[in-house]
Amino acid sequence: MTHHLAIGLGEILWDVLPDSRMLGGAPANFAYHVNALGGAGIPVSRVGDDELGREALSVLATSGLNIDSVSVDPVHPTGTVDARIDASGVATYTFPDDVAWDFITLDADALNLAARANAVCFGTLAQRSGVSRSAIHDFLRAAPGALKICDINLRQNFYSRAIITCSLELADVLKINDDELAILIDMYSLPRDEKEALQALMNRHWLKLCVLTRGDRGSLVISPDAASDLPGTPVKVTDTIGAGDSFTAALALAYLDGWDLDALHRRAAEVAAYVCTQPGAMPKVPDELRIK
DSSP: OOOOEEEEESOOEEEEETTEEEEEOHHHHHHHHHHHTTSEEEEEEEEESSHHHHHHHHHHHHTTOOOTTEEEESSSOOEEEEEEEOTTSOEEEEOOSSOGGGGOOOOHHHHHHHHHOSEEEEOSGGGGSHHHHHHHHHHHHTOTTSEEEEEOOOOTTOOOHHHHHHHHHHOSEEEEEHHHHHHHHHHHTOOSSHHHHHHHHHHHHTOSEEEEEOGGGOEEEEETTEEEEEOOOOOOOSOOTTHHHHHHHHHHHHHHTTOOHHHHHHHHHHHHHHHHTSSSSOOOOOGGGSOO
């Protein structure tokens, strides 16, 4: 595999569980899994000048990630999220606002990184503030050669039709789960059938891929001329934190490497199923799951 450079653009935060805390945030998780799967994953984000921020940078660096594009905010605290895990291992989240990743800024090095990127993964959560939204849009526009993946990541009330529409216009790939697709079906008056709804979004926004994850019901990946539908993989779920991000990372690398739709979908599903069996968003990934 070519050593693809893939950027996780957006929030870095601590998932605070009842008895522990783990570093996460979808873009940071994506960057970690790109690295773990054989690419070069780099997070672009912001942490506070506080104990949690220093610990976050240490964890990322120890995990092998380049942290040069994670800036430090002298005023706003490092982001945290209250994560609750239900009996099935499914996580729900509550996000405080006015934290460091709401104030992402780009310097010349970050814009140079954008120009070299092969893929950029971003979502709507970090666009809840105007400052970070502008930075994300500037980064995407500075990355004309990159595959732009919108992992839509609808949380609480931190999204709007305008933010979603603009994100889809900037994207090449949409990654969405079944709960989020239901929101878009209502928002845009899309067909109720999942595949037809994805096809409508693909046609409207000239997308190269639409990716739907459905928990234990498996996943669906469509391109303009093909579709791949996989059932869920039965595994003993520890938690689902980071599983979707690992799916996106595997799919991005395999797509960039020219894999066909079924092959890239199957590998992404295998990686995500493995991550579900492990605690936290950033487990060690077995070598056999790397994108070779």
